[in-house]
Amino acid sequence: MLGEYRIEGRRASDIAASVERGVGAGALSPGELLPPMRELARDLGVNPNTVAAAYRTLRERGVIETAGRRGSRVRSRPATTARGSVRIEAPEGVRDVGSGNPDTSLLPPLGEALAAAARQNDAAPGLYGEAPVDEGFVRLARAALDADGVPAGPVAVTSGSLDAMERVLAAHLRPGDAVAVEDPGWGSVLDLVPALGLRPVPVRLDDDGPLPGEVERALQDGARALVVTCRAQNPTGAAVGADRALELRRVLAAHPGVLLVEDDHGHGFVDAPLHPLAGTTRHWAFVRSVAKAYGPDLRVAALTGDEVTVDRVLGRQRLGPGWVSRILQRAVAHLWGAGAVDAFAVARSYGGRREALLRALAARGVEAHGRSGMNVWVPVDDETGTVARLLHAGWAVTPGARFRLASGPGVRLTVSALTAADIEPLAEAVAAATGPMPARRYG
Numbered sequence: 001m002l003g004e005y006r007i008e009g010r011r012a013s014d015i016a017a018s019v020e021r022g023v024g025a026g027a028l029s030p031g032e033l034l035p036p037m038r039e040l041a042r043d044l045g046v047n048p049n050t051v052a053a054a055y056r057t058l059r060e061r062g063v064i065e066t067a068g069r070r071g072s073r074v075r076s077r078p079a080t081t082a083r084g085s086v087r088i089e090a091p092e093g094v095r096d097v098g099s100g101n102p103d104t105s106l107l108p109p110l111g112e113a114l115a116a117a118a119r120q121n122d123a124a125p126g127l128y129g130e131a132p133v134d135e136g137f138v139r140l141a142r143a144a145l146d147a148d149g150v151p152a153g154p155v156a157v158t159s160g161s162l163d164a165m166e167r168v169l170a171a172h173l174r175p176g177d178a179v180a181v182e183d184p185g186w187g188s189v190l191d192l193v194p195a196l197g198l199r200p201v202p203v204r205l206d207d208d209g210p211l212p213g214e215v216e217r218a219l220q221d222g223a224r225a226l227v228v229t230c231r232a233q234n235p236t237g238a239a240v241g242a243d244r245a246l247e248l249r250r251v252l253a254a255h256p257g258v259l260l261v262e263d264d265h266g267h268g269f270v271d272a273p274l275h276p277l278a279g280t281t282r283h284w285a286f287v288r289s290v291a292k293a294y295g296p297d298l299r300v301a302a303l304t305g306d307e308v309t310v311d312r313v314l315g316r317q318r319l320g321p322g323w324v325s326r327i328l329q330r331a332v333a334h335l336w337g338a339g340a341v342d343a344f345a346v347a348r349s350y351g352g353r354r355e356a357l358l359r360a361l362a363a364r365g366v367e368a369h370g371r372s373g374m375n376v377w378v379p380v381d382d383e384t385g386t387v388a389r390l391l392h393a394g395w396a397v398t399p400g401a402r403f404r405l406a407s408g409p410g411v412r413l414t415v416s417a418l419t420a421a422d423i424e425p426l427a428e429a430v431a432a433a434t435g436p437m438p439a440r441r442y443g
Contacts, residue, residue, distance in 0.1 A: 008044075016054040032072070034055070037055060038051075042118060057199055060193070062195040101233070102293075103374075106269075113334040119336060132318070132326075134326045148277055155310075156313050156314050157302060165285075169318065179200070180219065181223045182229060183203060184205075185233070185405075196348040209238050209244050210226075213253075216251050226258055226259070230265070235398070236375070237375050239270070239372040245276070256281050260285070261285050268341055269374070278305075285304070290332055293343065294340070300329060353418050361378070364427055367432070395430075
């Protein structure tokens with residue numbers, strides 16, 4: 001237990017900081033058992049309640065987890081070791097097909113939109129006390145949501161989809177609550193949940209999204225929230241179809257107290273139809289970011305939901321950043337109004353490359369998934385070996401460890417940087433690195 005590392009401190013905050021330093025420095029390893037509270041209190045000469053407060057702080061920060069009489073352990077992936085660090089840097093001469101970035105040639109120019117927003121601001125400068133959401137942004141965002149069947153609800157604006165998810169989860173949940181998450185799923189969500197002191201519960205999925213039986217199991221076991229990606233799921237490309245949406249709504253209807261968070265990751269760059277689950281439970285949130293279709297650096301997302309949820313998000317937002325720049329909101333509204341992105345053309349571009357790669361992999365006996373979006377997920381037996389062999393062959397991919405909790409190993413390929421001439425060489429390299437695999441469901 002603890003090896004050579006010595007926890008120090010007389011106050012709860014100092015003890016917690018000492019443990020965090022040990023985790024951050026690697027002196028306390030993931031899964032390592034911490035001393036029982038009374039034992040550590042005796043060693044430090046403090047009251048056991050002081051150690052209990054320190055451990056409570058560490059749990060809330062996502063550094064440790066406690067399992068009753070089995071004690072407290074450093075989390076297998078504590079918040080101090082974000083999944084974003086699980087990546088392969090492409091050295092000179094190696095093609096990067098793991099970044100997850102969009103094709104920059106498909107992003108719209110921003111000059112006119114920003115200039116128009118600046119002119120609006122020059123005419124009427126934004127000041128304190130004004131509404132946090134621009135009326136033009138709300139009108140266009142709500143019209144698009146209505147067209148896609150998302151239930152009526154007020155609109156808020158956040159700094160991207162992850163910011164929205166953090167605010168929604170924090171508005172309803174408390175440290176220790178369980179959250180059902182897709183597995184494999186977006187690494188940032190898998191980091192965010194424990195960082196908020198919440199407990200992630202993995203839910204397997206297939207090409208149609210989360211499996212209803214898995215969701216039912218998680219909710220029956222006490223999960224108080226469910227996070228679902230509607231389409232272009234990262235990393236598998238799953239998209240919730242009409243039949244799956246009907247099944248999931250039936251499951252959620254039996255658990256009306258569950259918080260539902262939907263991430264429309266594919267908005268603006270996929271042509272898979274939307275089948276929202278929103279409105280099935282009392283509290284819900286639906287998030288649309290502009291990152292993939294208009295540019296990651298815009299940092300703007302539209303959030304709608306039930307009135308209580310949106311009101312809580314706006315209230316807490318007022319106590320922090322206050323609002324997302326209305327200049328940026330107006331720039332995005334200008335892009336929307338001008339039709340700056342041809343969503344169907346962008347979807348065809350990504351879809352053509354993705355489908356070509358899937359066909360090339362299938363022809364070589366390699367199982368792969370990618371119903372929508374810009375990513376292809378390849379289950380493998382030896383994740384580390386596959387990544388290393390592909391790197392040696394001139395291709396940098398993303399290790400599946402960035403996206404997994406309990407699901408099997410795999411690698412993610414992003415097609416946005418590929419040309420038609422790249423498809424066959426990449427498929428050949430993947431086949432050589434993985435070998436033929438028997439058909440199976442990932443997860």
